[in-house]
Amino acid sequence: MVGEHFDEGQQAWLAGPTGLTWTPGGVPISRRFEDPYFSLSDGFEETKHVFLSGNDLPARLVPGFRIAELGFGTGLNLLATAQMLRDNGLRGPLYYTTFEAFPLSKAEAAAALSAFRVLDGPASELLEVWDDLGTRPVSLSNGLSLEVIVGDARQTLPQWAGQADAWFLDGFAPARNPELWEPSLLQAVARHTAPGGTAATYTAAGRVRRALDTAGFDVERVEGYGRKRHMTKARLR
Ligand SMILES: C[S@@+](CC[C@H](N)C(=O)[O-])C[C@H]1O[C@@H](n2cnc3c(N)ncnc32)[C@H](O)[C@@H]1O
Numbered sequence: 260m261v262g263e264h265f266d267e268g269q270q271a272w273l274a275g276p277t278g279l280t281w282t283p284g285g286v287p288i289s290r291r292f293e294d295p296y297f298s299l300s301d302g303f304e305e306t307k308h309v310f311l312s313g314n315d316l317p318a319r320l321v322p323g324f325r326i327a328e329l330g331f332g333t334g335l336n337l338l339a340t341a342q343m344l345r346d347n348g349l350r351g352p353l354y355y356t357t358f359e360a361f362p363l364s365k366a367e368a369a370a371a372l373s374a375f376r377v378l379d380g381p382a383s384e385l386l387e388v389w390d391d392l393g394t395r396p397v398s399l400s401n402g403l404s405l406e407v408i409v410g411d412a413r414q415t416l417p418q419w420a421g422q423a424d425a426w427f428l429d430g431f432a433p434a435r436n437p438e439l440w441e442p443s444l445l446q447a448v449a450r451h452t453a454p455g456g457t458a459a460t461y462t463a464a465g466r467v468r469r470a471l472d473t474a475g476f477d478v479e480r481v482e483g484y485g486r487k488r489h490m491t492k493a494r495l496r
Pocket residue numbers: 295296297329330331332333334335336337358359360361362410411412413429430431436438439
C-alpha cells in the first residue's frame with residue numbers, strides 16, 4: 260500500500276499501469292513509445308540470442324557476476340537469466356540490477372509473461388515479489404539477486420555506485436525511445452562497466468554503435484535474431 264513511508268521512486272513503482280495495447284499474439288505494446296516490449300515472434304528466444312549469447316553467457320558466469328539492464332519492462336530478460344541458471348545447474352550469487360522509468364503493474368507483467376509457459380516457475384516467483392520491486396533488492400532462486408532502480412536512467416545510472424560485467428541494453432527502438440540511447444547515457448554505461456565487461460543489444464543502429472564506440476567499447480555487428488538481420492555486441496576497451 261502506498262503511504263507516507265514510500266518515497267517518490269517507490270510510489271512510481273506501485274503506480275502502474277503505463278498504458279498498454281496488446282497484439283493478438285499477447286505481446287504488450289507501450290502506448291507511450293508505440294513499440295513492443297519484446298519480439299513479436301518469440302521474445303524468449305530473442306532474449307537468449309541477443310542478451311545472453313550476446314554477452315557470452317552462461318560461459319562467463321562466475322560467482323558474484325553482475326548484470327545490469329536498461330529497461331526492466333516485463334522482466335522477461337531477468338527470467339531468461341533465471342532460467343539459464345536453472346538449466347545449467349548454476350548457483351549465484353548473480354547480481355541483476357535494472358533501471359526502469361515506467362514500471363508495469365503486476366497484472367500487466369503477469370499477462371505479458373503468461374505467454375511463456377517455459378518460464379512459469381521463475382515467473383510466479385517474480386510476480387510474488389513484484390509489488391516490492393523498486394523498494395528493496397529481492398532474492399530469487401539459485402542465488403539470483405534482483406534490484407530495480409526506478410526513475411529515468413539518465414538521472415539514476417550516473418548516481419549508481421555499482422558496476423556491471425555484462426549490460427543488457429534494452430530500450431525501445433532508438434527512433435522511438437532516443438532517451439535510452441543518448442551518447443551521454445552510453446558513456447555512463449561504460450563508466451559503470453567492469454574491466455573486460457560487455458554489452459549487447461538487439462539494435463544495430465549506426466548511431467548506437469558509434470556512441471558505444473565513442474564511450475570506449477569495441478563494437479561488433481553480428482547476426483540478429485529472427486527477422487532482425489543484425490544486432491550489436493560490445494566489449495570495453
Ligand atoms: C523494450 S522495453 C524493455 C523490455 C524488458 N527488458 C523486458 O524484458 O520485458 C524498454 C523499457 O525501457 C523503459 N524506459 C524507457 N525510457 C526509459 C528511461 N529514460 N529510463 C529508464 N527506463 C526507460 C520502458 O519503460 C520499458 O520498460
